[in-house]
Amino acid sequence: MISVSGLTKKYGDKVAVDDVSFTVATGRVTGFLGPNGAGKSTTMRMVLGLDRPTAGSVTVNGRRYRDSPAPLREVGALLEAKALHPGRSARDHLRWLAASNRIPTSRVDEVLELVGLEAVAGTRVGKFSLGMGQRLGIAVALLGDPPVVVLDEPVNGLDPEGIRWVRTLARQLATEGRTVFISSHLMSEMALTADHLVVIGRGRILADCSMREFIAEHAASYVKVRSPQRGQVADLLRGAGADVTPVDDELHVQGLDAAAVGELVGDKGLYLHELTLVRSSLEDAFMTLTSASVEYSARARTDQAGALR
Amino acid sequence: MTVTAESRTVELDPRRNVPGTRPGFSSTLRAEWIKFWSVRSTMWSTVMLFVLGAGLTALICATNAEWLASSEADESPGSFITFGLTFAQITAIVLGTLTVTSEYGTGMIRATLAATPRRGAVLAAKALVLTGTLFVAGTVTAFAGYFAGNFFLDREGIGLALSDDGVLRSMFGSGLYMTGLGLLAAGVGILVRHTAAALSMVLALVFVAGNMAFLLPGTWGEWVAKLMPGNAGSPVAVPVPFNPEALTPWTGFAAFGAEVLVLLVIGWMVFQRRDA
Numbered sequence: 001m002i003s004v005s006g007l008t009k010k011y012g013d014k015v016a017v018d019d020v021s022f023t024v025a026t027g028r029v030t031g032f033l034g035p036n037g038a039g040k041s042t043t044m045r046m047v048l049g050l051d052r053p054t055a056g057s058v059t060v061n062g063r064r065y066r067d068s069p070a071p072l073r074e075v076g077a078l079l080e081a082k083a084l085h086p087g088r089s090a091r092d093h094l095r096w097l098a099a100s101n102r103i104p105t106s107r108v109d110e111v112l113e114l115v116g117l118e119a120v121a122g123t124r125v126g127k128f129s130l131g132m133g134q135r136l137g138i139a140v141a142l143l144g145d146p147p148v149v150v151l152d153e154p155v156n157g158l159d160p161e162g163i164r165w166v167r168t169l170a171r172q173l174a175t176e177g178r179t180v181f182i183s184s185h186l187m188s189e190m191a192l193t194a195d196h197l198v199v200i201g202r203g204r205i206l207a208d209c210s211m212r213e214f215i216a217e218h219a220a221s222y223v224k225v226r227s228p229q230r231g232q233v234a235d236l237l238r239g240a241g242a243d244v245t246p247v248d249d250e251l252h253v254q255g256l257d258a259a260a261v262g263e264l265v266g267d268k269g270l271y272l273h274e275l276t277l278v279r280s281s282l283e284d285a286f287m288t289l290t291s292a293s294v295e296y297s298a299r300a301r302t303d304q305a306g307a308l309r
Numbered sequence: 310m311t312v313t314a315e316s317r318t319v320e321l322d323p324r325r326n327v328p329g330t331r332p333g334f335s336s337t338l339r340a341e342w343i344k345f346w347s348v349r350s351t352m353w354s355t356v357m358l359f360v361l362g363a364g365l366t367a368l369i370c371a372t373n374a375e376w377l378a379s380s381e382a383d384e385s386p387g388s389f390i391t392f393g394l395t396f397a398q399i400t401a402i403v404l405g406t407l408t409v410t411s412e413y414g415t416g417m418i419r420a421t422l423a424a425t426p427r428r429g430a431v432l433a434a435k436a437l438v439l440t441g442t443l444f445v446a447g448t449v450t451a452f453a454g455y456f457a458g459n460f461f462l463d464r465e466g467i468g469l470a471l472s473d474d475g476v477l478r479s480m481f482g483s484g485l486y487m488t489g490l491g492l493l494a495a496g497v498g499i500l501v502r503h504t505a506a507a508l509s510m511v512l513a514l515v516f517v518a519g520n521m522a523f524l525l526p527g528t529w530g531e532w533v534a535k536l537m538p539g540n541a542g543s544p545v546a547v548p549v550p551f552n553p554e555a556l557t558p559w560t561g562f563a564a565f566g567a568e569v570l571v572l573l574v575i576g577w578m579v580f581q582r583r584d585a
Contacts, residue, residue: 045585048419074326096344
């Protein structure tokens with residue numbers, strides 16, 4: 001479990017992470033979502049004790065990362081794919097990491113096989129494609145068989161097959177009871193992978209809820225109805241307590257699901273030409289949510305300026 | 310994978326893998342050792358160090374032996390027997406710099422500090438790996454240069470014995486001075502984090518600024534010159550001092566060692582506080 005509490009990081013006047021608090025629970029995939037520059041990577045670096053918070057604290061399994069006797073056995077992290085020396089082979093990279101935390105060397109070949117890099121284990125990583133680099137990064141994260149896995153933008157540079165592999169792997173790790181924390185700037189990716197969602201924009205938490213709640217709250221859905229007896233149908237559904245909006249020759253119905261609409265209309269012997277559940281895309285919902293944070297942040301800044309006077 | 314359970318309600322002990330005691334400094338040292346030797350630049354630099362150090366010494370002795378043995382000679386053979394080491398010192402500086410700056414150049418420093426959050430241990434391990442490598446390489450190179458160069462000097466009857474004044478000291482002194490230079494470069498590397506910048510700073514400080522400092526006026530200038538790292542540290546590595554104004558070998562090396570130590574302590578303090 002990762003607990004983030006009141007975490008703040010300032011670079012001079014710029015606030016990268018602003019009083020952020022959330023919990024990443026065990027046994028599920030928590031998506032950490034935000035546009036580029038929202039503070040995701042900065043937060044993850046502070047989780048790993050790489051960057052010093054300006055204020056607040058982070059604990060992993062109840063203690064600070066740096067207090068762990070063998071951090072790679074407790075937390076596995078994919079940082080940036082570039083955290084490698086191009087002149088070193090994949091196996092040697094894993095070997096020194098294993099040595100630093102007394103992880104048996106046999107584990108090196110295990111993880112190489114797990115990520116499908118056993119054939120290029122001896123190749124210098126400078127020759128790796130972006131996708132191979134990401135796979136090696138994931139091998140690094142899994143090296144210590146850690147109960148907490150932190151992946152920063154793991155699907156960057158992966159082909160569709162690789163993306164699906166990461167998705168399945170993340171789900172499997174969570175099923176095994178591990179804490180999985182994945183950052184992404186792609187809502188569509190998170191929708192398929194995460195159970196829980198923490199949305200960050202301009203360094204502030206915008207949403208911290210289950211994926212289902214997020215969809216219910218932010219992705220508006222309605223039932224699209226087309227009928228030759230539009231007026232009668234509209235009256236009928238309003239009578240049943242639905243919210244009906246006529247749009248062109250359609251009716252947009254909220255408050256009743258498609259089955260209920262169909263049954264009500266059928267009971268009255270009216271005709272339907274179309275009955276469709278329409279969801280606005282999660283990507284749209286995410287954009288709306290994060291664009292709002294821009295305004296919020298601008299307002300907050302004016303407040304601070306006032307306070308300084 | 311040791312965990313095979315499939316149920317969603319599995320309770321995984323978050324510390325099931327974690328040993329009760331820290332892996333300890335020896336693990337950090339081993340990791341740094343693997344890291345150091347698993348890039349080609351290390352082997353190349355070490356080979357260059359030997360070739361330049363021993364090869365150039367042999368060459369200069371071979372070409373100058375006859376002149377040195379003649380009555381026109383105004384130099385001591387002792388000034389020639391470690392000649393190549395001056396060039397080998399450049400590769401020691403390159404190695405010392407790369408040990409630190411290559412991690413910053415590639416972003417690997419984050420992987421290093423995520424694996425070993427105790428930054429002091431990382432720094433100490435790097436310093437120890439450099440010390441071991443450079444002391445051995447420097448000393449071995451100095452001996453190789455001595456034996457090869459002395460072969461030509463002996464032929465002219467002006468050979469030096471290891472028991473001659475300062476000869477044996479300069480052999481081990483070469484290893485010591487090279488270690489010091491490597492650590493100095495690593496210290497500068499920690500502070501500036503950039504290969505080219507660190508390299509040019511150290512090379513300029515040791516090989517250029519040191520000589521120019523002797524032009525400074527007054528007693529003050531004289532002491533600045535004597536205490537410049539290259540001027541203070543190098544006398545221990547040569548049997549006969551090149552510069553009569555320099556400090557005596559061990560006094561100079563003590564001053565040089567103190568300078569390197571101060572730099573490393575400053576580097577350590579900055580490293581502790583800095584974001585990776």
